[in-house]
Amino acid sequence: MNKITKVLVANRGEIAVRVMRTARDLGYRTVAVYSEADAGALHVSEADQAVCIGPAAVGESYLVADKILAAAQQTGADAIHPGYGFLSENAAFSEACEAAGITFIGPRSEAINLMGSKRLSKIAMIDAGVPCIPGYQDADQSEETLLSKAKDIGFPLMVKASAGGGGRGMRLVFKESELAEQIRTARSEAETAFGSGELILERAVIEPRHIEIQVFADEHGNAVYLGERDCSIQRRHQKVVEEAPSPFVDPELRQRMGEAAVNAAKACHYRGAGTVEFLVDKDKNFYFLEMNTRLQVEHPVTELITGQDLVAWQLKVAAGEALPLSQDDIELTGHAVEVRLYAEDPRNNFMPQTGQVRLWHYPQRAGIRMDHGIQTGQDVSPFYDPMIAKVIAYGDNRAEAIRRLASAVQDTQLLGMNNNKLFLQNVLRHKVFGQGEATTAFIEQHFSADISMDQKQPSNATLAKAAMLYFQQAEQGTSHNWSRASDESYVYQLDFDGQTYTVNLSKTAQGFNITVSDETTCLGFISQTDNSCVFMENGVRETMHFAFDDKTLYLDDGSGHFIISDITHQPAVAAGGAGSGQVKASMDGAIVEVMAKEGDRVEAGQTLIVLEAMKMEHALKAGISGVVTAVSCEAGQQVKSKQLLATIAEGQSDD
Numbered sequence: 001m002n003k004i005t006k007v008l009v010a011n012r013g014e015i016a017v018r019v020m021r022t023a024r025d026l027g028y029r030t031v032a033v034y035s036e037a038d039a040g041a042l043h044v045s046e047a048d049q050a051v052c053i054g055p056a057a058v059g060e061s062y063l064v065a066d067k068i069l070a071a072a073q074q075t076g077a078d079a080i081h082p083g084y085g086f087l088s089e090n091a092a093f094s095e096a097c098e099a100a101g102i103t104f105i106g107p108r109s110e111a112i113n114l115m116g117s118k119r120l121s122k123i124a125m126i127d128a129g130v131p132c133i134p135g136y137q138d139a140d141q142s143e144e145t146l147l148s149k150a151k152d153i154g155f156p157l158m159v160k161a162s163a164g165g166g167g168r169g170m171r172l173v174f175k176e177s178e179l180a181e182q183i184r185t186a187r188s189e190a191e192t193a194f195g196s197g198e199l200i201l202e203r204a205v206i207e208p209r210h211i212e213i214q215v216f217a218d219e220h221g222n223a224v225y226l227g228e229r230d231c232s233i234q235r236r237h238q239k240v241v242e243e244a245p246s247p248f249v250d251p252e253l254r255q256r257m258g259e260a261a262v263n264a265a266k267a268c269h270y271r272g273a274g275t276v277e278f279l280v281d282k283d284k285n286f287y288f289l290e291m292n293t294r295l296q297v298e299h300p301v302t303e304l305i306t307g308q309d310l311v312a313w314q315l316k317v318a319a320g321e322a323l324p325l326s327q328d329d330i331e332l333t334g335h336a337v338e339v340r341l342y343a344e345d346p347r348n349n350f351m352p353q354t355g356q357v358r359l360w361h362y363p364q365r366a367g368i369r370m371d372h373g374i375q376t377g378q379d380v381s382p383f384y385d386p387m388i389a390k391v392i393a394y395g396d397n398r399a400e401a402i403r404r405l406a407s408a409v410q411d412t413q414l415l416g417m418n419n420n421k422l423f424l425q426n427v428l429r430h431k432v433f434g435q436g437e438a439t440t441a442f443i444e445q446h447f448s449a450d451i452s453m454d455q456k457q458p459s460n461a462t463l464a465k466a467a468m469l470y471f472q473q474a475e476q477g478t479s480h481n482w483s484r485a486s487d488e489s490y491v492y493q494l495d496f497d498g499q500t501y502t503v504n505l506s507k508t509a510q511g512f513n514i515t516v517s518d519e520t521t522c523l524g525f526i527s528q529t530d531n532s533c534v535f536m537e538n539g540v541r542e543t544m545h546f547a548f549d550d551k552t553l554y555l556d557d558g559s560g561h562f563i564i565s566d567i568t569h570q571p572a573v574a575a576g577g578a579g580s581g582q583v584k585a586s587m588d589g590a591i592v593e594v595m596a597k598e599g600d601r602v603e604a605g606q607t608l609i610v611l612e613a614m615k616m617e618h619a620l621k622a623g624i625s626g627v628v629t630a631v632s633c634e635a636g637q638q639v640k641s642k643q644l645l646a647t648i649a650e651g652q653s654d655d
Contacts, residue, residue: 002103002320004079006031008072009047011083012062013373014389015295016043019081022311031075033068035061037381042373049075056383062086065093069100079103079318081311085385088294089116105318107293111268115291119162119200125288128267130260133279133287135202137162143183146201150179153203159183161190162198165292167237168616169193172204189617192592205287207441208279209248210234213261214302214310217270218317224327225258226306229298231277233427233442235350240443241427242298243337244305247398247436253284264291272317273299273310297340297390300369304336304394335398337405339428341372343386345418346453347560352386352613354588354641355379358416358547358554359531367394367401368408380417382588382613388414391424398436402428415531415547415554415561422560423452451559458496458562461537464514464521465557466564467492467503468535469546471512472528495565511536580623583646585639589613593635600628602648609633609645626650 007023008031009016020030020043032047037056044050051071054061061067063086072080080097082088082105091109098104106112115121119137126132135157136149150157150173159182161169169190171182187197210231217223230246231239245254261276268291275296277289299310313324343353360376372389374380380388391409395401406428409421432438432446447453458466470492489506504515511524524536532545544557551566592610596602602622609620630647633639 002079002318004028004103004315004319006075006077007079007081007105007315008033008068008075008077009043009081009083010062010068011081011086011088012038012041012043012384013387014371015083015085015297015373017046017373018371019083019311020046022309023081023315026312026315028079028315031071031077033062033071035383037379037383040378042375042378051075056381058086058383065090065096068093069096069102072102073100077102079105079315081105081314082294084292084294084297089292091116103318105272105314107271107274108269111270111274112293114268115274115293117162117198118160118164118290119198121291122200122288124267125264128263130264130267130288131286133202133205133289135200137200141198143180146183146199147179150201151176153201156204156206158202158204159186160200160202161186161194161196162200163194163196164190165290169199170237192612192617205279205281207439208232208281209246210239210277210289210440211246211249211257211280211286212275212277212296213257214296214299215261215265215270215274215276216310216313216317216323217265217272217274218323219271219320220322222323222326223262223265223270224323224325224330225261226302226308226310226330227332228254228257229296229301231298232440233433233438234440235443239298239340240424241337241339241433241438242301243335243398243401244301245332245335248280248284253280253286257286260286260288264288273314297387298338300371300390300392301336301338304369304392305332305334306330307333334394334396335401336392336394337398337401337428338390338392339405339409339424340387341389341391341409341412341414341424342420343380343388343417344420346420346423347418347456350420351586351618352382352616353380353417353419354382354613355417357414358549359413359545360415361413361545362389362391363408363411365408367404368392369394370408370412388419399434402434410558413531413545413556415545415556418561418563420452421556422558423450426450426452455560457499458564459559460516460519461521462555462557462559462562463494463496463501463503463516463564464512464523465533465535465544466494466553466555466562467505467514468512468523468525469533469548469553469555470494470566471505471507472525472533473548491568492566493568495567496562500567581626581648581650582644583608583620583622583648585611585641585643585645586618586620587611587613587641589618589639591633591635591637591639591645592617594631594633596628596631596646598628598631602626602628611639620645622648624648624650 006029030047032050033053053067087093091112094104094109122137156174159171191197214226229244231242233241275292278286280286344350369392393405492503506513526534547554553564589611592612596608604625606622607619611618626648629649633645
């Protein structure tokens with residue numbers, strides 16, 4: 001038995017908070033580690049002790065094993081829980097913990113090494129009799145060999161980073177003519193994200209279900225599976241909705257997949273929590289995808305339908321105890337669904353967002369669980385994954401769980417940066433999802449034109465509400481932000497994303513008549529607090545949430561999150577958006593590559609600069625054709641959102 005008294009959580013955000021709470025319930029003391037950017041983060045205040053381990057960049061803090069081990073020794077922590085991401089699947093870190101006499105709450109390094117390589121794990125699964133997708137997974141990684149083997153496999157096919165995950169280093173290729181470029185970009189992305197450019201090729205399974213099995217094993221030879229999770233709704237290979245059990249899986253398929261997953265775990269002498277992921281076609285044939293040697297982001301749905309705390313299981317197994325239940329003891333009851341709340345803008349191709357959390361509030365009601373690691377006033381930086389929280393709902397049946405979750409998402413308030421809240425609501429309320437028929441092609445086939453992604457500008461009604469809030473803000477202060485047009489009416493100039501809107505507001509006995517582009521909205525004002533306003537619209541009493549930072553308004557009126565500025569008394573300035581000669585940083589981040597220099601002739605749409613932020617690379621493109629007249633950035637440089645990076649002048653060069 002391994003004696004554990006104090007657990008250091010080598011992670012941040014919601015998973016760090018979630019692990020600490022179970023550890024505390026079991027009587028363990030807890031230690032947080034944090035970067036300089038996370039000094040005010042929730043996980044720091046949740047722990048009994050906390051140690052700063054370096055600057056914001058993960059390569060100088062959360063990914064530095066020596067700093068984490070030093071923090072454990074400094075605080076007397078005798079166990080380390082890695083969460084997920086960062087060092088959770090790093091075999092060298094597992095070995096270093098063991099060498100330091102610290103219990104690593106996870107599998108042995110041999111299993112991490114094997115399953116961390118898609119290439120080697122697939123070979124092992126074929127040997128263990130686990131069904132696998134036809135493809136190429138051998139050691140010869142030359143581009144010539146990959147191109148040749150791809151012809152044998154056929155198109156469409158998947159190019160995958162062997163060490164990858166989360167959709168990075170992964171490409172779906174439909175044509176042979178596209179393959180060479182996709183191999184090069186996948187390899188480059190994989191080397192940046194995982195330190196390995198090793199790739200595998202697989203035949204693409206079109207419109208499959210993505211179904212994963214939760215497995216657990218202990219030191220005593222016991223291994224079980226705890227049902228499945230359906231993660232079919234994805235965007236860019238990132239999971240959007242996860243549920244348990246799957247509406248597609250029947251008891252016979254569940255048993256076959258569960259037994260295959262247990263065989264996979266036994267094949268690598270597994271210990272602790274793991275997830276075996278499968279692709280399942282419409283005929284219920286399933287194929288091994290990968291094994292994640294850690295706790296999954298979506299583990300709460302399994303906890304809710306089994307009534308088990310999987311982090312508690314991890315701690316018990318790490319301490320040398322046997323699994324709490326045998327396979328026959330595990331029962332699945334009810335239904336659970338989870339969505340991931342991201343700081344990203346669905347209206348702008350899901351671009352990650354940064355900023356200060358101006359308001360964070362969520363409903364606490366029956367059947368709802370919120371796993372999060374943020375608080376009002378906290379900064380969301382460009383250095384980490386943009387996931388803010390996980391919203392999870394449980395119900396006696398699937399319809400009840402979905403209904404509860406959609407309502408809870410709608411009632412969650414996240415103000416300060418654009419987010420995917422409306423996108424999630426609409427997915428959950430979509431007919432195809434409700435009928436249990438969603439596959440990995442759901443977003444492209446059924447959801448690509450949804451208003452949450454398609455509405456690029458605020459509606460006239462949203463601008464009207466913004467004007468009402470600006471008026472009320474001025475009424476409560478000593479100065480007005482509007483221009484008086486007459487004794488009864490006022491004119492605002494409101495800016496959203498570089499576009500200016502003229503809004504005319506007239507005060508009436510009942511409230512306001514507000515006109516934008518010849519469309520008039522009548523609003524009845526009832527009451528207002530610091531962050532919410534109650535009003536009447538079309539005879540219906542409504543509540544909307546907002547936050548002010550001087551003349552900047554963060555507003556969510558149910559049609560999305562909007563950041564609006566009052567520029568009524570500001571001079572006009574030239575925009576630097578799409579179609580202009582200015583190339584600006586889309587968000588805070590680091591310059592990866594500068595692909596143009598002063599004097600270069602470029603075409604509209606050509607990538608000039610590659611920016612890395614929130615674990616993703618973003619191509620910054622020329623808005624016009626012309627000649628580059630200035631480049632004001634270089635590779636490795638940290639830049640701020642909207643910072644001018646390059647300038648293009650229309651016309652021909654003098655050469």
